[in-house]
Amino acid sequence: MKNDKTIGGIISKLAQKFSLDLNGNDYDAIMCKSLSSTDLGTNLKSHQAHIAISNSEMMDIFPIIDIEHYKSSIKDTKSFYYLELPVTLFKQNLQSLVEGNNSTISDVINTVFQDNPTISKNMSVVLNRRKNSKPQIELSGEFKSFIRKIAKDQDILVIAKEKCKLHYKALIINANDPEANFFSNTAIFDFKPQNKTAVNVQDYHTDSPIKDGKNIIYYGAPGTGKSYSINNIIKETYSDYDAAKDNNDNVFRVTLHPEYTYTDFVGQLLPHSDDQKNVNYQFTPGIFTNVLKQAEDHKDEKIYLVLEEMSRANVAAVFGDLFQLLDRKNGSSEYAINNEEIAKIVYKDPKHKVIIPSNMTILGTVNTSDQNVFVMDTAFKRRFDWKYISTDAGADSDDFKNNNNPKINIGDDTIVTWKTLYQALNRFIVGDLGLSEDKQIGPYFIKFEGADPATAHELVRDKLLQYLWEDINSTAMEMYTSSNRLFEDRDKISSFSDLYNKFGKKEKVFSDSFIKSLGVSDIENSSED
Template sequence: MIKIFKFRKNDLNPSLGKQIEFNQNVVSNFFGFSKDKVEIYITYKSLSPKDTFNNKKFKNYLKLSPSRGDYKVYSNSDETENIKDLFINILKLNETNNLDDYFALIKKDAINYDLYFLPKETSISSFLSSINNSVFEFDTTNDNTVINSNPNAYKPIIDQSLRGIILKTFKVILNKVNENDLLQLSQKKESRLDESNISVLSFPKYFNTDAIISYFNKPQNKEQLKSGGIQRYFDENLNLVNYPNSYLTNQWYDNDKNNTSLLNFNKFLSDLSEGFLKIIKEDNVFKLVSLSHEKTFEIQNNILGYNKIYFGPPGTGKSHAIKEELKKLGAKGDYYSRVTFHPDYDYHSFVGGYKPFTDTEDDDKIKYKFVPQVFIDFYIKAWSKLSEHYYLVIEEINRGNCAEIFGDIFQLLDRNPEYNIEPSTELRAYLEEYEKSNNVKLLFDGKLQMPNNLSILASMNTSDQSLYPMDSAFKRRWDWHYVPIDLKCTESNFTINIDDTHQYSWLEFLAKVNNKIYSVTKSEDKQIGNWFINASKSDNIISKELFINKVLYYLWNDVFKDEVFNPDNIFIERNTDGTKNRNISFNNFYNKDEQDRLLIHLLSDILNVQILKSADKEIVEYSQENQVVGEAAEPNGEEYKEKKSESEE
């Protein structure tokens, strides 16, 4: 049997007081432990054959925690490494980056197990195939990632009444989560039941101040749980460890007005099950379902699609960062496609529309038919092969009018089955015909639904953000990943060559000119990235012609042209005493009689970039201590370290 676990904070917390835990339900149904103390051996199996730690075995000492029924992994008495050492010291996992990842345990016998680390983007079906295991389904009555070899193992819990399904679901919750984790969400308070004072637990994040669980000193019957002649609580004792005589409210409503509504309960359920469980209503029957089985589609893998925009100043390597992510994720050529947005790109270019064609079978008459474009192509591919992860890459996303290009399908970016959208008449007809011809489901109750195995990655130059501003509703549907300027990138340590005696460090020039850009614009958006020019194919030399035509043109046209009276304008020729001599026009750099002099004046005198000496040409990085744009960080605060980027021009 295989079991897949999602990492918890304690699993990746290096503190000795924070142990890896396996709850009682896992112990009973997977491990089968019966003793208070056990010793098991776990062998790390890597999905990469080159991993030097592949097949390394770890001894693990587990001890029962009587108050909670959990087994915790403690340090070995002989100080040998256990699986927590594997996670933290060998695989270098941490709470910041890996809480969305998983690990799989395969039971070999009572004391021997194999362990696989599974990053969140791992296709579970591909993983099972790689270890020659059978197909699987998720079992919602256990932990949300139990894998059974029986493909019919999943059976949704059903009930004719909302109250009945909520009681059954609450019992599932108690089996799935640690009681203390549940109680951390609650608040104690005093209330009344008829003439009696009672103690209750509320969950204000979800149900406001309503009493959800009442607890007593002794067991209660139906009559004791009534108020005003109406039974207010289920008479089934929840038997919480901390509150032995505890009862769940039965006041639940199928609307969005009451505090104890199904809507609010599903929010509560989603948080506790990590988004995996939900109660739905079909044909007047309530069902507790795994979201992988909701409606008529099934997710046969663990792929989680996402939308991400890589943004930053021009030349920071956003396109390369996307390419590296696709490489890291193992994206194959047939499973991703790139498009570039531009001002003439529209909905029909992205989604599809009617186009004329010559019908050779009908006297060459001109007719019209729906022709799908890249989004619908990948929408169909993803639904047709759920075991694979598909990627749509959009370059220069803000150079196109996103509101016009995405149209109504932008709501699919929510990735929420509750927000499916109605397709246009022609698109619906096309998809219905495709469904019939290819035996694949593309419409759900007649609507479009984003495939979970289709991700969209995009790049955006911050210097172009005013071309077509994105509205807040569109932006909030994306994850944002900042790609910073890296002045310590040794691979972009190019040399600007003016003549035989005047050569300058590209990285030092960037540091100095970006300070000027920030001083003038009060923004980092128009600063220049270290890969604005990629001279790696020209012996790391930036010729003066390239420097003028690409770098100075950008600085003149996009930054300084309208800053005639700004003292930080770099296009000002100054006298030796620093006073202004004249404004420099971009055309002046094409005057052969003064070209070299103006370039040297701009670099040496105005920006104070040092002339490289022979020994200086071995310099591999430039200090950023006084640089306005420091070591930029991603939203999660971790320093972004991109080792190699490409020019975005």
């Protein structure tokens, strides 16, 4: 029985190895596949978001169709069908993957399973017919997302199909397990070929299995971490996403500006020359069209379009006829539009109706201090969910405490932390100067990134003072919102040049009323150490 390479033999070994209640008679197919870094998405060059199964026997434990019979009707379609199949995972098995003091995997397992011995995940099964190559099965969805968090290169994935059902069990064998060789790449069946589980062509569906597409705008004062919040949302799906490296093909990012137009967003006719230097005009897709194509080609993956600084462009004009697509039902556009150029790129059919699919999410940022640059109309606003980012969001994080909260000498040896300073400014702006909240600033208005006291002082001088002089103090004086002043009287500071030079010399620049608002407990001693 030790080397019994039958379904019953493999199931019995798994049951004994991980103390599981499994019966080999309950299964009619099993496959074992060694996972590669490409399968797990740890190969940064590939960005692959699925587990690829190209072995024809392994493919057969999943629903199949007569590929050759239907190939003429799908020659321009990448993915032949999508199915969501339930797969059960075992906590006892996955805990065996924790090696040494690696608490990360253990934390992931405990968080997902909690007190349950098993969990069920949806496994997206895609039959991908690639050009000039054999078809392959691609496993993705929440099953793949979970596996990639706990498995490593060369670990072995075992999937067993329940008898006469489209229900599956999955286990992982540690690559370092002494018995790993027993679970070599293989597929075993207890049913005859003519009895394989089949899917009729009428049962195909090309809709995305993901139904949570949304339109969300994160808004707040400058420096509150709106983009940081968006990055965290994306990392819930793609944990290794790095905005600086732009390392994920499913995340598209663009910053809007006053000159940004519909043609920049959607695409436009541009001149192209051929090898004979003949010039012709071709439609060159913009970022929105490219995002739609990615979402159409990868329906079982989440696609993100991030629009930074939306209030700095005329977004109604930027979206144009796409405005109608923003109404969503079950994650996708409730109403379609006709746009031949987009349809040719996305669907290869100029007559195809254009929609935003349910696996595509639009995430935007709006700086409240810029809302008067281009005012968004109510009709546009109500098609987005609005998430407010407080001026105190992130101020208690370890990153802020360790790298972005230095002590600042604001004049006459008055030493305060950056957190104390920016929060006191916010209270003074609204309470004492009578200005609106959109004039406030967030904890990351200045990114100190571990700067020493001298550098931190220069950053405040160079990045904060002009904003306070022009947008805060001058506005309050012009609007007569208060008799209070943020800075010293005009006989002491009559220009920004005076302010800049005095602060640079660490002389007193802030008014007595502002210093008083700090409170004695907020002020450090006269040492900057």
